Amino acid sequence: MVTCICLSPCIDKTVSIPKFTYGGMNRAKSIRTDPSGKGFNVARVLSRFGVKTVVQGFxxxxxxELITKALEEDGVINDCCLLPGAVRTNTKILDEENHIITEINEPNPAVDAESMRKFEDKLREAAKRSEYVCFSGSLPAGFPPDTNERLMNAVSDTGSRCVLDAEGDALKAGLRANPYxxxxNKYELELFEGRPLNSSEEIRLAACRLASGASVVLVSLGKDGALITDGKRGFIAEAVDVDVKSTVGAGDSMVAGAVYALMEGMGIKTALKYGVAAAASCVSCEGTGLANAETAKKLIKQVKVTEISNLL
Ligand SMILES: Nc1ncnc2c1ncn2[C@@H]1O[C@H](COP(=O)(O)OP(=O)(O)OP(=O)(O)O)[C@@H](O)[C@H]1O
Ligand SMILES: [Mg+2]
Known part of the structure; x- marks a missing residue:
């Protein structure tokens, strides 16, 4: 079983406007809302791969309802704490003529300390039954970046493996808990390093440095594919050449594909292939569609992987 944590869920609202006028009156041509939240995305894809998956968070x-219905349709067990208030909405304004998206993200939800304590009790129980616990996305407003470190240490004490997809200080703090x-992504690796990474060699060396805090490091490089290393061996993969419809959820689909493969006892090379294939399945779906397990399994044959000969 895998437990996926989603502490800051959101609903994505996409407003399409024929031509966006900054400071003017804009008429929406169409509006669509989609369930979101990185932890929920990872859980839904894992469940599509046939893995028993639980979500916890708020x-x-x-x-x-939009989120709970999507979780139910994908067979994810929903063990979230239900709090008063509303899920935040992240609005994407699509300027159809110029193909430009302007994003307006609402602040993360406020969660009181007592609710956080209840969540932590549930997490400790679920971790005992989980082979992997995935931490994805940001923290509720007001919780310090080392919150993930504390939660991950509690999970590791149960013998479960932690997966972390976070950025900035939350990534730095999480690494102190030695996730599996x-x-x-490239931007998050650059933030971690505190400088731009201008060549594949710089990316490879930065990934190896991260591997001193985590057992396995998987760096996603958008259209340039991905890299995986455990600090001893490393592999790079080109992105699959698919008709790209939307990259929303590609990173989350990649995490799910890689975790599925690792759970099945496959090595890091195969985990990279599954991650890249799941991401390719996701980007070839319209809108906020996530990876489909059948498509991902078919795409695996098209993932080109090479071993990095000069890792260190
Ligand atoms: N344009 C593209 N063409 C083909 N594959 C892509 C493209 N963009 C992304 N991918 C695939 O998706 C993977 C994850 O993408 P990316 O590096 O953008 O993740 P991310 O920034 O973490 O995404 P997210 O927004 O979901 O957090 C890439 O490693 C690649 O395999
Ligand atoms: Mg990401």
């Missing part, structure tokens, strides 16, 4: 009374797998 949902809110007023408008969680971390999945930064």
């Amino acid at each position: 949902l809110f009374h007023e408008n969680s 797998l971390v999945k930064p």
Whole structure:
């Protein structure tokens, strides 16, 4: 079983406007809302791969149906704490003429200390039954970046493996708890290093440095593919050449694909292939569609992987 943590869920609202006028009156042509939240995305894809998956974190009374329905449809067990209030909405304004998206993200939810304590009790129980616990996305407002470190230490005490997909200080703090797998993208790796990474060699060396805090480091590089290392061996994969419809959820689909493979006892090379194939399945779906397990399994044959000969 895998437990996926989603502490800051959100609903994505996409407003399409024929031509966006900054400071002017804009008329929406269409509006769509989609369930979101990185932890929920990872859980839904894992469940599509046939893994028994539980989600924990916070949902809110007023408008969680969109999310709970999506979790149910994908067979995810929902063990979230339900709090008063509403799930935040992240709005994407699509300027159709110029193909530009402007994003307006609402602040993360406020969660009281007592609710956080209740969540932690549930997490400790679930961790005992989970082979992997995945921490994805940001923390509720007001919780310090080392919150993930504390939660992950509690999970590791049960013998369960932690997976971390976070950025900035939350990534740095989480690494102190020695997660099994971390999945930064290039930007998150650059933030960690505190400088731009301008060549594949710089990316490879930065990934190896991260591997001193995590057992396995999987770096996603958008259209340039991905890299995986355990500090001893490393592999790079090109992204699959698919018709890209939307990259929303690609990183989360990649985490799910890689965790599925690792759970099945496959090595890091195969985990990379599964991650890249799941991401390719995701990007070839319209809108906020996530990876589909059948498509991902078919795409694996197209993932080109090479071993990095000069890792260190
Ligand atoms: N344009 C693309 N063409 C093909 N594959 C892509 C493209 N963009 C992303 N991917 C695939 O998706 C993977 C994850 O993408 P990316 O590096 O953008 O993750 P991310 O920034 O963490 O995404 P997220 O927004 O979900 O957090 C890449 O490693 C790649 O395999
Ligand atoms: Mg990401």
